[in-house]
Amino acid sequence: MKNKKIWIGIGISLIFLYFALKSIEIEKVLKVFGEINYIYIFPVIFFTILTYVVRAWRWRYFFRHVKPIRFSSLFSATMIGFMANNLLPARIGELVRAYCIGKKENISKSMSFATIVLERIFDGFSLLFLFVIVLIFYPFPEEIKRIGYIFAVIYFVAAGILISIKVWSQQVMKIIDFLCSYLPNSLGKAIAGHTHSFISGLEVLKNGWDVFFILFYSIILWIASALSVYFMFPCCHLGQLSFINALFLLIMITIGLAIPGAPSSVGTFQYFTMLGLSVFGVDKNIGLTFAIILHITQWVVPVFIGWFYLCKEQISFGEITSSGGKNV
Known part of the structure; x- marks a missing residue:
């Protein structure tokens, strides 16, 4: 089944x-490559690194x-994880x-995995907030607006489910224990244990200030990413x-990255980058060059920094490969 999913992604x-x-x-395309102003690669790399720091x-x-x-532990795990996303299948x-x-x-x-699920929900809400701002300042076609609405x-449904689980956590745990x-x-205990741990990861939703700062840094993260x-x-x-x-293009790229594909989102990244640029009348050949670079x-x-931390933490590549295939 796992190999089947990998081949479907490819x-x-x-x-x-x-x-x-x-x-x-x-x-x-080769002509455009020859005319590239590579000096601007440096701020691109700087803001890319900044997104991981934030x-x-x-x-x-x-x-x-x-x-x-x-922070060192969080940054190390973040870089190793994103390195794995770029080298291994199925995200x-x-x-x-x-x-x-x-x-x-x-x-x-x-x-820990519950916090990552929550993180993605907050990413979605902050990106939707920026998308509304983009719609205010740029008259996009109805097709683009429909994608945003979908x-x-x-995201609202996913957030509603998570909030409901948190609000009625005791009832949810009782139902899970009953079903298990x-x-x-052994299987029942494992599923129940993982579910209880997952629900405990939703405790962050109880603290209003934590939620505020998470949303604040989510906006900063996307702004830094848009600057890259x-x-x-x-x-x-x-x-x-x-x-x-740039904000709109980032949203289009993010939609492409959400589609399951090959490692590093090869293909989907290029297509959605070019699609986003085409809205602004950018030639397809220039768009492809832009997408590749x-x-x-x-x-x-993430691959170079992630590999550095992989060696620093004395974790083998085989260990993270097997960890990704296990249930958390």
Whole structure:
């Protein structure tokens, strides 16, 4: 089943890659590559690193109800996890992050994973907030607005489910325990234990100030990420595009990254980057060049830093590979 999912992901990536490369003129792409202003790569890399720093710092607030966690541990686990996302299939980097922080700080892996699920929900809400701002300042076609509405519904439903689980946590635990009592003893205990740990990870929703700071740093994170996209514009001689354009493009790229595909989201990243740029009338050949260079920077940073921390923490690549395949 696992191999089947991997091949499905690769197939999805190949389909998007086909549409991204369709009607591309290689000569024009090579010409654009030759005219790139590489000096702007440095601010792109700086703001890319900053997004991971902010992400790790924000992660602290998800654990405040459990114990204080060192920033170094959070940053290390974050970089190793995102490295895994870029090298391994099925986006198992999220499980790897939970495994690494759980192992280093002696925290339940299920509870750690619950914080990552919550983190993604907050990412979605903050990105939707920025999307509303983008819609105010730029007259997008109805098709684009509909995509935003669909994702808004998905995030609100997911958030509603998590909040409901937290509000009625005791009742949910009793129902889970009741259902697990009909399962084989070891399996039932394992599922019940993981569920209880997961629900305990939702405790952060009880503290209003923690929620406020999580939302605040979520906005900062997306602004830093948008700045990494914004500084790529002059790199490819697209200086006429604004920060608002960069925000919209970031939203399109994020939608592409949400689609299950090959490791590092090859294909989906290129297609949705080019699709976003096409809204602003950018030539497809320039769009492909832009997508390739941006993707390389987004790949190199977490892989190199993640590999450094993998060696520093004396964790083998095989260990994180197997941890991603285990239940948290």
